[in-house]
Amino acid sequence: MHYLRSRIMEELDISHLTEKLMHGKGESSAPALTPKEKYDTWEKIKILSFTRTVSSIWAMTLLSLYVRVQVTILGRHLYLDFARVTDGAQLQEGSDTFSKSGHKDFLATADYLATYGINALITKMQHAATEILKEKQLKDPMGIDEVLETILQILKQFMGLCEDNSWINYLVPENANVYAQLMAVSSSGFDDSSLLKDVRKLDQLMSETRIVLSRNIMDRSLKKIASVVVEDLAVQIGAPIPPPGLPLAKLLAKVAQLSLPLLEEPDKNKHIQIIRSMPEVELFYTFLYANMPPET
Template sequence: MLASARGFWARHRRKILVSLGVAGAGYAAYRLYDAHRAQLLRVEQLRAREEQAADDLVKNQLQEHFEKVQSICDTTTLPLAMHQLCENITSQLDISKLTDKLRQGKAESRALTPKEKYDTWEEIKIKSFTKTVSSMWAMTLLSLYTRVQVTILGRHLYLDFARATHGAQLQEESDTFSENGHKSFLTTADYLPTGKINAYIMHMQHAATEVLKEKQLKDLMSTDEVLQTVLQILDLFMNLCEDNSWIKYLVPDDASVQAQLMAVSTSGFDDSSLLNDFRKLEQLMAETRVVLAREDNFLV
């Protein structure tokens, strides 16, 4: 038996050694491959954690920036616009001179003729309703406008993040509209209180005059009747604004003024980043018009 085994070994020793060598080399290669694969897996897991951490950091930065924009809108832009709006409406529709005129006519019997007294009371009636309805609707429009602005800015920030593959690219894309550009967009809320308030009041007063011409001074009005009168004035005002022309009171037709302010730096030289902000501003304003024109924005 032993002799037979020795004979087998002598005859096949070379093959056995080669087979053992191949098996050993295969096992060593497998172990090396397995170790390399485990190392690659650890590297990929580490990279995934780093990318997740970077994404979380960018998300937090975006959230902080969006909250900052919303805070600017809520604490600065909207209150300032509302203050300017109230001041201008009060100034344009002041009835103190008319009431003084009536007091003077009461003190001096010949100061006013009956027709002058009637016309003065009619003017007070129209201005009072115009002031009330103009204030209510303008505040509603301003609130709607600023909410649309914040929503659009938030959408652009989200799209920038969604398109980005890493933080550096996101930062590069986000820089296409700077923080100053965001503020410039928000400041367009001043357009109604400062730029279009006279035309807005004139339009509203025309609607009030048409509705109130059927209302006599001697007629008593209940609370419900006053509310219905206000709604009629608003309804007529919006009907007179054909093809959503009421948007022109909120959004400038063009941004030529902003272009001049943003395209030239304080040193007097062209600034390409400001020009880029202007192009982005025009895009945001165009999107604002589209959103405001949606039928579900009408509250009347």
């Protein structure tokens, strides 16, 4: 999660834009910004602030669900392998083969989002945010409920842009052979085909994961986390926001900061704990372990 956080903060850094606004006010030797330059800078801050937080909501939620899917699928495979084998020697051999050929490599795909998928995710999320926010002016009042609705609209727009569940490609490698090649290059520093392993088991596990992720369990989790995030925003603001709300420009800094707690390490991340404790999520994984994913 630490690397994912650093990637999102790096790709969606807003500090240079806020500094540009400060310098443009004449607080430095830099020339003052023209009205158009000031407007364009604020518009970029608006888009990036929401993109950063909504990307963090999506990435944290999906990665949390993905890791649990991995563990559940592996557990079911191990159980079935043990159940099918009756001879002690065959049991040991089958267990070792599974562990070495698929177990470690499959679990390592949890890093795929932060390492390879994050740039494409951010680009698509920024397109979604731009579309939803284009009619929202900086002076327009916005209340807490409207912030939540805006976040949910961006998430919906993002998923709509990802045709045929293509968002799964941000989390799970499309091709086991290509992924194995990437890992070989990463570990050796050069393209060494001798480091490639038999990827049949990895390919099987990845295929099963893609099927499971294509189900609808994430929608409820995303909505739940979005609600919690907006509750945190209300706490940050402190005093109740009088209707019809605060100017959007005054909310942007706080919206951007909402991304930080979302990407805390799992043992300190209340959002991950909330997802894990959702009854529908627990039920989903119970059925998944039994190889009967429910329709949701």
